[in-house]
Amino acid sequence: MSKYHARRHTMVEDVCVPKHLLSTAKFDSPWEMKKWEKSLPENDRVPYTLARSASQKQSSGLSRSKSLGGLARSASLSTLRVPKRPDATRPRSNPPALQLWDEFKQPVPLSPPLEQDEPITPIKEAAVHASPPMSANSSDTFASSQRSSMQDVYEKAKLRKVALQRKYWVRLLFEIGFYTFLILFIYFVLIGMPLWKGAVWWLYWVISNKFVIPGGWAILLGLAFLYAFLPLLILFEKDPPAVLVPTDADLEKQVSNAENTALLIPCYKSAQIIGPTLDAALKIFPAENIFVIANGNSETPLDNTEDVCRPYGVNHLWVPVGSKIVAQFAGCYAAKGFENVLLIDDDCALPPNFPVVSNRLTSSVRCIGYTIKSVGPESSKGTYCQQAQDLEYKxxxxxxxxxxxxxSATFPHGAISLWNTEFLKQTFNEHPGFSVSEDWFFGDACRRLGGRITMCSSVFVETETPSAVFFARGGSRGGFGEMTVFKQRFKRWNFFFVIGMYYDLKYIFTSWKLGWWEIGAKLCVFQEVYETLIYLLAPFVLPISFYVRPSFCGILLGATIGMYIVNVLVFNEIHLRLKKERIDWKVLILYYTFYKIALTGINVFSCYWSLYKYARYFAKRHPKVIEDEEAIGVVLSLEREVDSEIPTIQENVASTVIPQDADANRAYKRLTLTKVEAPPQTMDEFSHGPWV
Structure with missing residues (x-):
């Protein structure tokens, strides 16, 4: 277990509570319990040694308890609250509190219970207004209704899978038809000769006879200037306060910011890089809030990521479907007791002063992205290529x-984003389910559902990036291996550049759910359409322009490059200087310009390569996540496994058995869900705060 996780038990979980109030007190956070406990007389508290003994084994929704007695013995004091309603936002359990404390052999002097005629104290008043504990029958009914609802979705997904299937000959005809259409379009529309004059000839005629080159470049430069320099009118947010040795108030604030947020880390073959990610995350989140969701097309894990996670005490899930979006989908349901979720990549290192800005999520702001930075191995500056990507990301x-x-921003960075849990689940209804560029489609779905996307720019979250543009220099980066910028952008990031224009235009003309905020959102979305059109037209417009007016076009091309260099210099010397994140001058002058020119070429050719690959990709229909039999099967398996591991507790200490549907079990892959427990720690490891 990580030392940060071990120390957190003392600071958050191990709260001494008088015995006669264990079954009546209600607290909305561990810190309310702690403040109340400190206000009591010394003889009214349970000794710390007993509190620590009760907290060594935690009982959560993901613990594997073999019997009811084991469940009760492993319950921590944080679970001894009056249960909330079924729609509460935090995980809950209701073990028999008095029975738990009676198991300890050491006698403890306790104050007598309050008399009935005494005035109601705040604690008793909280118990009066609290919702009564759910009975075994009511909890069974609630759980059964959830399982029944998910089972209905699963059955519909099976029918949808059959409806979406295309026979081999249909897919083959689709591919042939698509390629035939492209060939006919190129010849009859673009070329046309000798039958008629095609679009390329008419473009040459317009440029050479109507003298539109100056006006066209003026429009191009004007839009480029606005999109490049207007964002420089704002500054990054101020850095959060450094975390050194915080006071109790600071610590309570930090815990309260993270207590309602689950950290979801989807990963693929990440045993080599997940350790530093967890080290950094445990300085911000309790271990029980962290979910490592490994995935791959295999019934069993592909590497030892779970073994790496075991010492940290975090939740580890194995999803036997090789898809990041399915892993995120399963993670949302595994963390359904949390109000918010933070999605990060497996190579992201959260800074110690990372702010969980869940208070910024409102009825209109549904997603918050974070600014990121590129680093090399072990948080180094890395190669010139990685430093150039650092400037680009910032x-x-x-x-x-x-x-x-x-x-609204178009979409948050795929490396890290903060969502309201229930709203993120809704986006899966709008998300087309594509496994490539899933973060872009999350942004599109968010805006179409009426959610704004804003940014938190007070910190830069580190993420490791490719070390070269075209040729890798050895090493490995997670499950994808050592990628180059070319492979990353050409084959993955830019795949939906062209088809994305359809979604962008559809959003611009049909979506108005953001009210007045739509103006800014559509300006941002139009920038994507504008850039994609430039990439598509560049192979035609640039050669013709240089053929007709070579000197004029050469001057304007140089002016365009110069404008972007000035833009970068201003950004580096003002914005990044204030954040103490400046980029080296050598990278800025000698490398970055050529790096951007190479990226422009990659973007242009990737648009046409993706058009060629669309034939095979769309020959097979792609269901939405909520229509995907495997994805729904994973969530259904998750709910059944959790329910089967946690018996329903009644006054007579009985448990329920959840029946299994044999046909359904054969139809989908079983999810391996593990809550890894670490061995008890020594008292010395509990003597320091987690942020020292």
Missing amino acids: MSGIQRAFFGMLG
């Missing part, structure tokens, strides 16, 4: 922050 962050203030 500029993207200020642009997203600017459009988030105007209305």
Whole structure:
């Protein structure tokens, strides 16, 4: 177990509570319990040694208890609250509190219970207004209704899978028809000769006879200038306070910011890199809030990620479906007791002063992205290529922050984003289910559902990036291996550039759920359409322009490059200097310009490569996540496994057995769900706070 996780038990879980109030007191956070306990006389408290003994084994929704007695013995004091309603936002359990404390052999002097005629204390008043504990029958009914609802979705997904299936000959005809259409379009529309004059000839005629080159470049430069320099009108947020040795108030604030947030880390073959990610995460989140969701197309895990997670005491899930979006979908339901979820990649290192800004999530702001930075191995600056990506990521962050203030960013960074849990579940109804560029489609679904996307720019979250543009230099990066920028962008990031224009235009003309915020949101979305059109037209417009007016076009091309260099210099010397994140001058002058020119070429050719690959990709229909039999099967398996591991507790200490549907079990892959427990720690390890 990580030392941070071990120390957290003392600070958060081990709260001494008088015995006669264990079954009546209600607290909304561990810190309310702690404050109340400190206000009691010394002889009214349970000794710390007994509290620590009760907290060594925790009982949570993901614990594997073999019997009811084991469940009761492993319950921590944080679970001894009056249960909330079934729609409460926090995980809950209701073990028999008095029975738990009677198991200890050491006698403890306790105060007598309060008389009936005494005035109601705040604690008793809380118990009066609290919802009564659910009986075994009511909890069974609630759980059964949830399982029944998910089972209905699963049955519909099976029918949907049959409806979406295409026979081999249909897929083959689709591919042939698509390629035939592309060939006919190229010849009859673009070329046309000798039958007629095609679009390329008419484009040459317009440029050479109507003298539209100056006007066209003026429009191009004007839009480029606005999109490049307007975001520089704002600054990054101030750094959060450094975490050194915080006071109790600071510690309570930090815990309260994270207590309603689950950290979801989808990963694939991440045993080599998940350790530092968890080390950093445990300085912010309790271990029980962290879910490592390993995935792959296999019934059994592909590597020893679970073994790496075991010492940290975090939740580990194995999802036997090789898809990041399915892993995120399963993670939302595994963490359904939490109000918010933070999605991060397996190579993201949260800074110690990372702010969980869940208070910014409102009825209109549904997603918050964070600014990120590129690093090399072990948080180093890395190669020139990685430093150039660092500058690129930071500029993207200020642009997203600017459009988030105007209305909404297009989408948060795929590396990290904060969501309201229930709203994120709703986005899966709108998400087309594509396993590529899933973060972009999350942003599109969020905006179409009426949710704004804003940014938190007070910190830069580290993420490791490829070390070279075209040729890798050895090593490995997670499950994808050592990627180059070319492979990353050409084959994955840019795959939906062209088809994304359809979704963007559809959003611009049909979606109005953000009210006045739509103006800023649509300006941001239009930038994507504008850039994609430039990439698509560049192979035609640039050669013709240089053929007709070579000197003029050369001057304007140089002016365009110069404008972007000035933009980068201003950003580096003002914005990044204030954040103490400046990029080296050598990278800025000698490397970054050529890096951006190479990226422009990659973007242009990737648009046409993706058009070629669309034939095979769309020949097979892709269901939404909520229509995917495997994805729904994973969630259904998750709910059944959790329910089967946690018996329903009654006054007579009985447990229920959840029946299994044999046909359904054969139809989907079983989810391996593990809550890894660490061995008890020594008293010395509990003597320090987790943020020292």
